[in-house]
Amino acid sequence: MRMTIGQRIGALVAVIMTMVIVSSVLSYRSIDDVMAAMQLRKLSSEIELQLNEVITDLLNAETGQRGFIITAEDAYLEPYTKSVAAIGKLLDGLRAATVSDAVLQRKFVRLEQLVQTKVADMATSISIRREKGFEAAQSAILTHHGLKSMDDVRKALDEMEIHQHKVHDERIRQAAASVDRAKLTMLVMALLSLLVSALASWVVTRSITKPLTQLAIGTEKLGSGDLDHRIEGLGDDETGNLAKAFNAMAARLNGMLVSASAQAAQRDKVLAAVTETALQLATSSQELLAGATQQATGMQEQAAAIVETATVVDEVAHTATQALERAKFVATAARRSEEVGMAGKQAVDETVQAILLANGQAGSVAGNIASLAAQTQAIGEIVALITDIADQTNLLALNAAIEASRAGEHGRGFSVVATEVKSLAEESKQATRRVRQILGDIQKMANTAVLSTEEGARGMATATKQADNAGQKIQQLGSVIAEVADAASQIAASAGQQANGLTQIHQAIRDIRQVSTQNLAATHQAQRAATDLATLGTNLTALLAASRVTDG
């Protein structure tokens, strides 16, 4: 909740006032209590006083009574009469004073009865003296009735007095307590008021000074040229309104400044464009000048090149004459080479023929060897058969030996034959074993021969191919040489034409040289014009720069 400054100050005052009122009321009530206690104390003192008066009056009355009884003179009776009247009044006053205390009232009622009894006793003794004389009165008094009643009164009075003392002390204590309470209340209230007032004052002061400080800072910033500064968040109170007014002022100032600077910028832009153009003009002129200079240099170089070209053309013409002679020589040599190539090709062809023949012969040798190997195999089979037969013969010989043994002495000769047969069989077996070994060797060699023949055939095929290749190469070489010979003839012809052409080129170059000299003169003129233009551009730029400096 935001309040205006006035409202805030009002609220502060209201708070302080409330505190003052509350403490006043509390102090007042404390003082009231003290007053009441004082009143009660005063009342107690009065009752005590009256009680003392009662006993005094009773004693006075007794004194009067005694005087009258002794003397029977009415003058002595006067204190008695006065005292009795005073006692009646005192008793009335005491009744009223003891109404507030029930115990005291009860004691008072008893005291009243006792006092009235005593007064009645005294009245009785006085009337006895007056009517029956001194003796009767003396005997009545000697009953000691009067003395006893007086003691009772004293006792009742003492009781009342003791009670009254107690009440009195109580009252005094209450009064003292009230005073203490009042003191404490006032002290506490004073401290509380001080605290609350201080706090409220601090809050209000702070709420007022803070926005004011902000405003001061904003104003300072505005003064130092910061036109974009705004003060925000101060609400709707007086300082808020002040901040709004400040913001509006800053906005207005800023707007004015912005329009002024826009105009300045516009002018600067135009001036810059003009300067830019002048600069461009200067640059272009300079470039133009540079171009013209370069062109002039180029022209000079061209003239030099033309002279050089003329020299080179002369040299070329000389070289062409030499080339013509050499080409003729080459053509002759080429023709001779062609003839040699043809002879070489023929020799190669013959070689190929010889190789092919040798190849055919090697092939037939290989065939023969192969059939030899096949026949060796057939021989092997026959040998196996022989081995088998030898085996069987061996068995037969053994069996024959067995039979011979069985025949005993008769078979002895047969046994020898059988042994011979057996050894023959063994020998033939040995022989076949040897044949088989030789056959194996032959077969192995035949295989090797076939293999090497095949290898030879392959080598011959390669040789044939290479010889063919060589023949082709020689043929190609021959045709190339023929082409070279043709080309050489053509070169010779062209060299003649070239010499003619070169003479014409020489003439043309002389013409070009003349034109080139004229061009150079024209370029020099253009160079001078470009120099003037460049000077103009530089002057203009300098002028504009000066104007800008004075303007700025």
Next chain:
Amino acid sequence: MMDADRQILDDRARQLARPLAVALDAARTDVLFMSLGDERLAIELRYVRQIVALPEITAVPDLPPAFLGVVNLAGAILPVVDLGVLLTERRSGIGAKRMVIVGEHRPELGLAVDDVEQIVSEDKWQPVGDAPLVRGVLNGERLLIDGDWLLRDPRLFSKIQTV
């Protein structure tokens, strides 16, 4: 009669039936040298009937382990024995190429052997211990087969008798 008693009697009979080693030394004897695996063997020629190339053997079930089977020899059935089983109780292998036909008066058994080497007259036989099938040893390596024992060896008969 107890089996143990019979065994003792059989052994005694075998000892009595055995020809004396002295008889071997008395006369020169024609013997046939054979080879079977690593073994070098010999047999007296009087037990040999014939030597042939080993024919195709037909296996027969339930024969004693020493038999390889039977062969058909010119129409007659002949059992074939592996001497390796009788000598060492192990089969000899598959290198046999020859068959030696043995018997006293007629072909009785075929012995499968690797090869038949030669017929010799030899008398330098050394006697051996109580190996029943072997009669003697030559040069410490060649065993002389006891032909009599071979033709009556119980290992070739017991099985057939029980069947």
